[in-house]
Amino acid sequence: MxxxxxxxxxxxxxxxxxxxxxxxxxxxxxxxxxxxxxxxxxxxxxxxxxxxxxxxxxxxxxxxxxxxxxxxxxxxxxxxxxxxxxxxxDPRFNVRYRDDKTYPMLAVSVGEEIPRLFVYRGPRRKGVRYFGPYSHAWAIRETLDQLLRVFPARTCSTGVLKRHQQLGRPCLLGYIGKCSAPCVGRVSVDEHRAIVDDFCDFLAGRTTRLIKQVERKMLEASEDLDFERAARLRDDLGALHKALEKQSVVLGDGTDADVVAFAYDDLEVAVQVFHVRDGRVRGQRGWVVERVESAESPELVEQFLTQFYGGESDQARRSGLDEADARGVVPRQILVPEMPADAGQLSAWLGGIRGTAVRIRVPRRGDKKDLAETVRRNAEQALALHKLKRAGDLTTRSAALQGIQDALDLDDAPLRIECVDISHVQGTDVVASLVVFEDGLAKKSDYRHYAIKEAAGDGHSDDVASIAEVTRRRFKRHRADAQTDAGTGGPDGGGAHNGDADGGDLAPEASIDPATGRPRRFAYPPNLYLVDGGAPQVAAAAEVLDELGVTDVALAGLAKRLEEVWLPGDDEPVILPRGSEALYLLQRVRDEAHRFAISFHRSKRSRRMTASALDAVPGLGEVRRTALVRHFGSLARLREATVDEMTQVPGIGAATARTIAEHLHGGPTTDDPATDAPGTPADPPTEVGEKDDAAETIERTGETAQ
Structure with missing residues (x-):
């Protein structure tokens, strides 16, 4: 190095x-x-x-x-x-916005004598006018099919056109009214070009004139008692309105702009671009690329605008487009999530490509801000969908497992991976989670929760000791199950409950084995036991495994800071390639353990806080406190409950319910919360509902998952 x-x-x-x-x-x-x-x-x-x-x-x-x-x-x-x-x-440490697919566009070959409408993918060509790009080709074909009844322009290939010119009769589209049949002279070349021009004007956003023209012709046909033609024009008008519904106005001022948004994690960046012309979304593009450097949003904006518009302009010129058409790839306005550091220079450079001024700005309010938020959500969904596809692909999962085997020098691919994570708030309510992945997919029925018993003497959580405790409890449980299966005595196979010395809390959806009626067990050890942490955590887990005589389980730790993989006894970590499926799978396992630990920690803290608020209620014992917590779910809901609702809990009578209400509300109460005594308002409800966003949890509560 x-x-x-x-x-x-x-x-x-x-x-x-x-x-x-x-x-x-x-x-x-x-x-x-x-x-x-x-x-x-x-x-x-x-x-x-x-x-x-x-x-x-x-x-x-x-x-x-x-x-x-x-x-x-x-x-x-x-x-x-x-x-x-x-x-x-093509440097490896620069973000590269290269798409792995081409987007379909609606093309009009205005350079031909008899222009043609068709769906097209690929580089732009001279003499062709393009509308789009669109996300799906079927959307273009559906819109084109609706508009052909209003603008019956040619859609056939050159070969079909020449054949029917020789035959002297039109094709099927000509017979059903979706082509004006210029091939047989039903309309002249100039009349057909006028139809194509109207079609282009409609797609370019100049719709008001065309709609009014069709309405006027419909009324004229009705006044002339030509009701058959009036009915056709009525249907044409409906087709135009239906096509417009699919291109609804998003910017009321008729703005031409590109709206750009990003969503990214440590490994990948998702980009979405909405192309808005005349206030309507005319096209959409999306990329998911590897994030190969530590660029934040402002730098990503600058890199993307430089590469995207520079590349589009170069491609247009290579395709032989006129200078004006090549410059048209850059809009007048670009809306971005954050301003780049060199926004002035970037605007000047883009203006040089376009030939006129280009404005880069961050929308702050109104329709533009709402549209930017929509594009941001699309970027987030694209990133989530990309990761879901990677996780669900069998070939990808197989490559990830093989990559882990090769990188960690394992005898076999780790078909079962278990990962442990610790969660706490400054050493209080310390809990652990253990998640299980089999064949690269989460097996939630085998998830486990652990309430950590051992705590450091200084009042702060000792994550290394907690990792050791969880490892000891998990593998003592496995050893006991193995002894039971072998008929050598030991526990009867019952599941571990909260507080058991050798087990953990079972995930709710997997608490009972339907075959035996008993809590489920870990029937076999993992191929890879992963801890969230570096060398100290790995060393603690390795010491426990040696103590218990477990020799058939591979052990590794994944450190968050550098995404390094630590192995027992090694002074240097294993560095997996950033874009490798092996690292992606290990990160997904670690992140799932983090999420599961945070969720359990929050629910435990909520139950503790609720129970402590009821400790001072006279005559209310532990059993009835627990029943109240289970029935209402949180202290906030219990505070909002009436006396009659409390009496529905088994063991809670009217007198006890009134005592609880008075204690929680700070004064006498009745069945109607609105009749609380003056000067003793009910405490505002405290939200304790669970959210899955671990980052928001850390920011809001200070939780940490090590």
């Missing part, structure tokens, strides 16, 4: 002008390209103390073997040069 200090340039030799820099690997390959207003300030950041760098930046500088730079005159020139070098060298 190269040491950055070996190739660090002397600070005085780095210029202070704007420029573009390249990091090269020892073999000469360019691995990262960046730009800077001040090269000296930017490059100095890369050669700071490695411990202060972001993990991915650290990996980049330790992979590189040299750095070089080029000074330019302006920041706009730096932006252009950066784009050209990224396109030329």
């Amino acid at each position: 190269p040491d950055p200090t070996t190739y660090r340039p002397a600070p005085g030799t780095i210029p202070t002008e704007p420029g573009v820099y390249k990091f090269r690997a020892p073999d000469g390959r360019v691995i990262y390209v960046g730009k800077a207003k001040n090269l000296r300030n930017r490059l100095s950041n890369y050669f700071a103390d490695l411990s202060t760098l972001h993990p991915r930046t650290r990996r980049m500088v330790t992979t590189a073997g040299s750095v070089e730079w080029t000074v330019v005159g302006t920041e706009v020139e730096a932006l252009q040069l950066e784009y050209n070098w990224i396109k030329q060298f």
Whole structure:
């Protein structure tokens, strides 16, 4: 691994002008390209103390073997040069917005004598006008089918056109009225081009004139008593309105803009772009790409706008489009989630491509903000769907399991993986979760909860000790089950309940084995036992396994900070490729254990807080407190309950219910909460409902899952 200090340039030799820099690997390959207003300030950041760098930046500088730079005159020139070098060298540590598919567009071959309407995928061509792109080809065909009754333009291929010109009779579409049949002279070439022009105007957003024209013709036919023609025009008008419904107005001021949104995690970035023309969404595109550096939203915005619009413009020029058409790929306005650092220079560069000013802005209110929020939700859903597809694909899961086997040097693929995680709030209510994945998929029936008994003497959670306790309880339970199955005595196979020394709390959906009527057991050990943590946690779990004589279980730890895999007794971690399916699967197992631990911790804390609020109620014992908590679910709901509702709980009489209500409300109460005594208002309800977003949980409550 190269040491950055070996190739660090002397600070005085780095210029202070704007420029573009390249990091090269020892073999000469360019691995990262960046730009800077001040090269000296930017490059100095890369050669700071490695411990202060972001993990991915650290990996980049330790992979590189040299750095070089080029000074330019302006920041706009730096932006252009950066784009050209990224396109030329394809550096591995730059985000690359390359789509793995082409989007369908509705094309009109205006360059032909008899223009044709057709669905098209691929690079733009000269003499063809495009509308879109669209997410699905079927949506284009459905819209085209509706509009052909109003604009009966040619949709057949050149070969079909020539054949019917020779035959002297139209095709089926000509007979059913969905083609004006210019091939047999039913309309002239000029009349057919007028139909195509009206079709293009309608798709371009100039719809009001066309709708009024059809309405006027319908009324004229009705006044002339030509009711058959009036009925056809009425149906045409309905088809136009139906097509417009699929392109509803999202920006009332008729704005031309592209709306961009991002959703990302540590590994991948999802991008969604809505193309709005004349206030209507004309197309949509989406990407999910690898996040190969520590770029946050402003940097992602700059990188995407540079690569996307630069690439679109280059592709348009390679396709032979006119300069005006090539510039048309950049809209007048681009709405982004956050402003990039060099927004002025980026606007100037995009304006140079378009030929007129381009405005980049963040929507703050109104329709534009609502649309930006819609695009953001689409990006989040695209990222979630992408991960779901990866998890559900058998080939991908097989590759992930094989990758884990190879990386950890296991004898067999880890078909069963168990992962343990610890959750607490500053050492209180310490709980653990154990999740199970089989064949790369979650097996929720085998999930377990553990209430940690051992606590550090200083009042703070000792995560290493907690990992050791969970490991001991889990494998003591397995050993006891194995002895029972072998007929050597031991426990009767009953499941572990809260507080058992050798077991954990069963997941609710898996508490009873339908075959025996008893709680389920762990019938066999995992192939891989994964702990959330680094070397100390792995060492603690390994010590317990050695103590219990467990030798057939592989052990590893996944550290959050650098996503490193630690093995027992190793001084250095195993580094899996960032884009590998093996690392993705391990992260998914770890994240699921984190989510499950947070959920159990919150529910336990909620029950404790509710029970403690009832401790001071005279005459209310533990059994009836528990019954109240189970019946109402939370202290907030119990506070809102009337005396009559409390008496529905077994063991709670009217007098006890009134005592509970008075205690919770701070004064006398009746069956009607609205009649509480003046000056003793009920406490505001406290929301304790569960949410699955672990990040929001940490921010709101300070919970940590180690």
